[in-house]
Each structure stands twice: as C-alpha cells, then as structure tokens.
Amino acid sequence: MWQRNAPPSPQPQWDDESRPGNIEEVDILQLACPVPIGEPGKITLAHGSGGKLTGDLIRQVILPAFRNPLLDKLEDQAVFAMAGGRIAFTTDSFVVSPLFFPGGDIGTLAVNGTVNDLAMGGATPLYLSAAFIIEEGFAIADLERVVASMQRAASAAGVAIVTGDTKVVEKGHGDGIYINTAGVGLVPPGVEISASRARPGDKVLLSGFMAQHGMAIMARREGLDFEVELESDTAALHTLVQAMLRASSGIQVLRDPTRGGVASTLNEIAQASGVSIELDEESLPLQLEVEGLCEILGLDPLYVANEGKLIAIVPAAETDAVLEAMRAHPLGQHAALIGEVGDGPAGMVYLRTCVGGTRMVDMPVGDQLPRIC
DSSP states (O other): OOOOOOOOOOOOOOOTTTOOSSSOHHHHHHHSOOOOOOOTTSOOGGGGSSSHHHHHHIIIIIHHHHOOHHHHTOOSSEEEEETTEEEEEEEEEEOOSSSEETTEEHHHHHHHHHHHHHHTTTOEEEEEEEEEEEETTOOHHHHHHHHHHHHHHHHHHTOEEEEEEEEEEOTTSSSSEEEEEEEEEEEOTTOOOOTTOOOTTOEEEEOSOSSHHHHHHHHHHHTOOOSSOOOOOOOOOHHHHHHHHHHOSOOOEEEOOOTTHHHHHHHHHHHHHTOEEEEEGGGOOOOHHHHHHHHHHTOOGGGSOOSSOOEEEEOGGGHHHHHHHHHTSGGGTTOEEEEEEESSSTTOEEEEOTTSOEEEOOOOSSOSSSSOO
C-alpha cells in the first residue's frame, strides 16, 4: 500500500573512522545502497523503497489524481462500512530478488504480506486475489513451486485465493515473475486502529527480532556464507493481532515494518499522529548473527525490512497486558517495549543510545536493500 512519508532531508553516512567491520571499502560500496541519483523526471529504484522518494512520488503524482477521504489516510489498508459490517481492503505487489530464499519465497511473501496489511487494521483476513506477470522462458517447475508455496501460506492463514490473472511478457522484459495480490477482511465492531492515533505517553512495542528478512535476502543475493544460515521471518500475523486485541481494546496503532524497517514505519506514525517517538537502543531486540552482519556491511538494522514483525502503540496502562499476550503467542515470544510516544517536535523519531546520547532516526531517502519484497 502507499505510505505517508516526510519531506526530503539529508541522509546520514558512515565516515571512514566509524565504518564497522573489516570488509574492504570496495566491497561495502558494492553491497550498500547509496543515496539515489537518477535522471531528472525518471523513476529510480529508490522510488519503490518506501522512503522519501516514494513519498514524493505519491504526493506529487498519485494523490492528486486519485484523492479521496479513504486514500488520504494512507494506511496499509482502506477500512469502510458496508451492509453487515466494516470491510478492510488492501493490495500489494512483490518483486523480491532472489525469488527463493531461506525461510520462504516470493509466493509466501505475497500471501503473508497481504494478510498482514489487513491485520494491521485489526481485520480478520478472508479472501485474496493473485495476479502473475511472468517472463517468457520462466521455468514451469518454478511457477509450480511458487504456486504451491502460496497455497500452503493461504491454508495456514485460513484465507482463500478466489480470483486472479496471468500475463506473460517477452524474455528480457521481466525478472522471472512478479506477483500482485489484493485482500479483503472483516473489521470487528469497536476496533479503531490507525497510524494517526498515537498519543504522548503511549508505549511502543515490537513483536520480535528486527531485520531478519532483509539480511536473509542480502546474504542469499550476494552469496555470503555463514556458519548459521539467516532465514526470513515471513509470517502471517493476524492471529497474533487477534490475541493482542483480546488482551486490550485500547491498541492505538498497528504497523508491520517492512520496506525501510522499524525506523521508516515509526517516522510514518510520528508524522501521521503529529507526535515524537523516542526509542531505547538497549531494548531493541536483535539476533547476534543479524547484528554482526549489519555491523560488517555498515547497515543500520533499524532500516532493514521485516516480513513477520509488527509495531504496536498502546496506552501505558495497558502495556503489560498486551506484552503478556504477545509473548504467549509463537510469533511474539521475543516481544519488547522499545520506546515511548512524546510531545516533542511533531514527526520526529529519536534513539536514546547505550552511551547515554540521543540521535535522530530520520526517514531514509531510498533503501539500504532494494527489492526485498
């Protein structure tokens, strides 16, 4: 779904002395995504990153054409009333490279990502569509593998794929296969969740370890070998959300931090709600293997994509109940309280560091790792 983003501003860069790890400079430059520079008036990869250039594209081209009250909210889904209840509706496209990776593939991502966009509005997912854009020459065996993954993921999530489309493009005009999905679900009565509902004093919760998906994609894409294989965290989160809603009816915001990671998602929430957010670095859940790879490659895990995690913002009085419910669920065992909503400058996100300092966590211009979903 289209997302809200802040106006452009400079992106922090590593200097020579602070650059972590021992990989040669040339290797880091090959692996890291620089500040994008493209031909004026042309689309760059960064326009699809979920960062500032995505926001510029949405505000300057898409919103003026399609503006309406539902779209203007820029949530992960549109929620609207129909006879018999409220419906959540979402759509997404998947262009991940490579198509197959540890922990999943493009088909798994397509189903879980769409289910999660519905779940972040508090909806119970019901039905999905699936459209395939296939490059001429793509192996039918690989298509069968992708379709089988989608069916397993849909069955596990309790949703049905009920309609779709297939198109084929000439060889050299695609990258194997792209998938577009759409989904609908029902929003229970009394559930009001939106990125605009965070209030000063609310607590920020994260359901588990950051950056697993993005680093698993990076390791496979670049052929990096480690003693422990990194796996994507892709998962359908609606049952975790349902457990959280049973524990508290006061959940204000739910978002899955996919493109741009935790940092970008919190910036979107801070902007939508007109609040500031302060994170505690020591509380951020991070696997040692992922942390080490990020340090070696000079990547900030706050900006690396996740595909099986959610951020929740809840009133302070209900934090313990929601955390307990999250930790009792298989997908929330490592849930943590990572920060607090403040009344500082609207739209700003800060990190309280382990050494007692504070640094700004800005919205990225592009993406450290393009094509991760």
